[in-house]
Amino acid sequence: MKIKDLPENTLHRLVIYLNVLDALEKKKVDSVSSEELAKRCGVNPAQLRKDLSFVGNLGTKGVGYSVKSLKFSLKKFLGRTEEWNLVVGGLTPLAEYLINNRDLQKEGFYIMSAFDTRPEKIGLIINGVSVYNLDQLSYVTKAIKVHIGIITSEDKPEEYFQAFLRENIRAILNLSSTPLYSENPEVKIENFSFPMALTKLSFFLKNSS
Amino acid sequence: MKIKDLPENTLHRLVIYLNVLDALEKKKVDSVSSEELAKRCGVNPAQLRKDLSFVGNLGTKGVGYSVKSLKFSLKKFLGRTEEWNLVVGGLTPLAEYLINNRDLQKEGFYIMSAFDTRPEKIGLIINGVSVYNLDQLSYVTKAIKVHIGIITSEDKPEEYFQAFLRENIRAILNLSSTPLYSENPEVKIENFSFPMALTKLSFFLKNSS
Numbered sequence: 001m002k003i004k005d006l007p008e009n010t011l012h013r014l015v016i017y018l019n020v021l022d023a024l025e026k027k028k029v030d031s032v033s034s035e036e037l038a039k040r041c042g043v044n045p046a047q048l049r050k051d052l053s054f055v056g057n058l059g060t061k062g063v064g065y066s067v068k069s070l071k072f073s074l075k076k077f078l079g080r081t082e083e084w085n086l087v088v089g090g091l092t093p094l095a096e097y098l099i100n101n102r103d104l105q106k107e108g109f110y111i112m113s114a115f116d117t118r119p120e121k122i123g124l125i126i127n128g129v130s131v132y133n134l135d136q137l138s139y140v141t142k143a144i145k146v147h148i149g150i151i152t153s154e155d156k157p158e159e160y161f162q163a164f165l166r167e168n169i170r171a172i173l174n175l176s177s178t179p180l181y182s183e184n185p186e187v188k189i190e191n192f193s194f195p196m197a198l199t200k201l202s203f204f205l206k207n208s209s
Numbered sequence: 210m211k212i213k214d215l216p217e218n219t220l221h222r223l224v225i226y227l228n229v230l231d232a233l234e235k236k237k238v239d240s241v242s243s244e245e246l247a248k249r250c251g252v253n254p255a256q257l258r259k260d261l262s263f264v265g266n267l268g269t270k271g272v273g274y275s276v277k278s279l280k281f282s283l284k285k286f287l288g289r290t291e292e293w294n295l296v297v298g299g300l301t302p303l304a305e306y307l308i309n310n311r312d313l314q315k316e317g318f319y320i321m322s323a324f325d326t327r328p329e330k331i332g333l334i335i336n337g338v339s340v341y342n343l344d345q346l347s348y349v350t351k352a353i354k355v356h357i358g359i360i361t362s363e364d365k366p367e368e369y370f371q372a373f374l375r376e377n378i379r380a381i382l383n384l385s386s387t388p389l390y391s392e393n394p395e396v397k398i399e400n401f402s403f404p405m406a407l408t409k410l411s412f413f414l415k416n417s418s
Binding site: 019208 | 387
C-alpha cells in the first residue's frame with residue numbers, strides 16, 4: 001500500500017491519536033498503555049495497534065508507548081513537523097477569527113494573506129495579514145509558496161475554489177456551508193461547517209431516547 | 210437495522226447531500242439527476258442511491274430528484290425540521306464567533322447561554338446571550354431543555370464535558386483541540402478542531418507530488 005492510499009478513516013483516527021497524545025504530554029504524562037490510549041481515543045486496542053503499525057512506532061511490550069516518542073512519530077508521519085503556508089478566501093468573521101488565532105501558528109500553519117472581492121475589504125490589514133483582491137492571487141503565489149487554501153466565503157465559495165485550483169493550491173479546507181469536490185486525485189478537500197457537525201448531533205437526538 | 214445504527218460514514222454523506230441540495234435550491238435548481246448530484250457530492254451514483262434508500266426518497270426514473278422534495282426528506286430524516294437549544298462552554302473567541310453568527314439560528318440551532326469559570330467573563334452579555342458561571346449550569350437546565358453542548362474551552366475542555374454529562378446533555382460538539390470520548394452509547398460527541406482538519410491536508414501534501 002502506498003502511504004497516500006491510507007484509508008480516510010485510518011487517517012482520521014491517526015489525527016485523533018496525535019491530539020490525544022498532545023493533551024497527555026501537556027499533562028506531563030510520560031507513557032501510556034495501548035488500552036488507556038485506545039480508551040481515550042474512543043477505539044479498541046486492536047484497532048489502535050493496527051493503525052499505529054502504519055506509522056511504525058510499535059511501543060514496548062509491558063511498558064506501553066512513550067507519549068513523547070509516539071507523538072513525534074505521528075507528527076512526522078502526518079507532515080506536522082513541517083511548516084505550511086495558508087491563504088484565506090473571503091474576509092468573513094470566521095476568517096478574522098482564524099487570522100487572530102495564534103494557536104494555528106504554534107501548530108505550524110501560517111496564514112500569509114487573505115483575499116476578497118468586496119472593495120471595502122481590500123487593503124485591510126488584520127493581525128499583520130493583508131487582504132488582497134482575489135484577482136491578485138497569482139502575484140502572491142508567485143512570491144510565496146502557498147500550500148493550503150481556506151475558504152470561508154458563504155457568498156461565492158466556488159469562485160475562491162476555482163481561483164485556488166488555477167494557482168495550483170491543491171489542499172483546500174472548505175468552511176463554507178456548500179461542500180466542494182474535485183475529481184482530480186491531486187486535489188484534497190476537507191469540508192467542514194458548524195451546521196454540518198450539528199446536524200450529525202440532531203440526527204442522534206432525533207433517533208435516541 | 211435500527212435507524213440509530215446508521216453507519217457513521219453514511220450519516221456523513223447524508224449531511225453532505227443535504228448541504229449540496231441546499232446550495233442547489235439557492236441557485237433555483239428544481240431537479241437534479243442522481244449522476245449530477247453524486248458528482249457534486251464526491252460519490253458515485255450507486256453509493257448515492259444506496260444512501261438515499263435509508264431516507265426513503267427514491268426520485269423518479271428519467272426525471273431525477275426534485276431538489277426541494279429531497280432536501281425536505283433529508284432534513285426531516287436528519288432531525289433538522291426541529292429546533293435545538295444549545296449552550297456553549299468557555300467564552301473563547303470561537304464561542305463569541307458562534308454566538309454572533311446568525312446562520313446557526315436560521316438553521317434551527319439556538320445558542321441559549323454560555324458558561325465560563327473565569328470571574329471576568331461571568332455576567333457578560335454577547336449578542337443577547339448571557340454568560341453564567343459553570344456551576345450554575347443546573348439552574349439553566351432546569352429552566353430550559355438543553356439539547357446540545359458546544360465545548361470551545363482550550364484550558365479545561367474536560368471540566369465542561371463532565372458538567373454537560375452531569376446535566377444529561379447527551380450531544381456534544383467538542384471544538385477544543387483535545388478529542389473527547391464517552392463509552393456511554395447514549396452520548397454522542399463530534400470532535401472538530403481546525404488543526405485536526407489541517408493535519409489531514411498536511412498529510413496529503415507530504416505524501417503527494
